[in-house]
Amino acid sequence: MFVLDLALYGFTLCADTRYLEALPGMPDSYPDVEPRKCDDCGTEVSEPRVKHCQTCGWCMEGFDHHCRYLNVCVAGRTYKPWYAFVAFLLALVVICGFASVHALVEPLRHNLHDYHPTAFFIIMGSAAVVSNIEVLFLFALLAQHSYFCLAGVTTLEFIKDQDPPFPGLPPKGWRQAVSDAECPICHGMLGLTEAAEVDEVLFCTICQGDLGKAYVSFYQCDVCDAAAV
16 A cells, blocks of 8 residues: 555656647637637646646646646546545545554554553554544545545636636637627626726636736626626
8 A cells, every 4th residue: 555655646747738739720629719828927828727837837728727746737538637646645644543543542562562562552652642643634635525525626727716617718709709809608788897806706708817816907897797997
């Protein structure tokens, strides 16, 4: 189990999850949308759920989150291996915690207790406490991502409170619609407005930019609330 978990860890760290810019033209599976250009690196994006990671400096395919503990993006092909890595790691920590508690309950079965009882209880007690704390953390993390999988959302979509897929792609014909002051989605009227608060969660339907943090006025539909810079 340890070797398998180590292999999953290595794959998650080394796998390339960068988005490869598509050839001209949209895939047949997305007939109603157009490509968009990444504001940070200028990549031509023709797939949903492609996001630029500010830490890694690349657009990531199927972006879920940037793991601060592994310092790597969990996205696309690495999500399932990362999930399995966390599950196996939880199992290993549970075994370690159980062994530590069992050693404390029956100390006479261990040679270290005979030679140095104080060191034995310090080592085993510390291992038991740390293992149980890690079990709680890993279990909560695994439970949270199990919910995400069942709900069909990514961590980014959950945190930003956005419907999947996010980031999305702009609807086809949006330029003409916006120039006519019409919503490119429902053809309602667009009105010029601005975010009520800086912390308001509001993203541009066209470029997927955060309008609340951009400090700009934008057009918003009065019917479906779609927004465009």
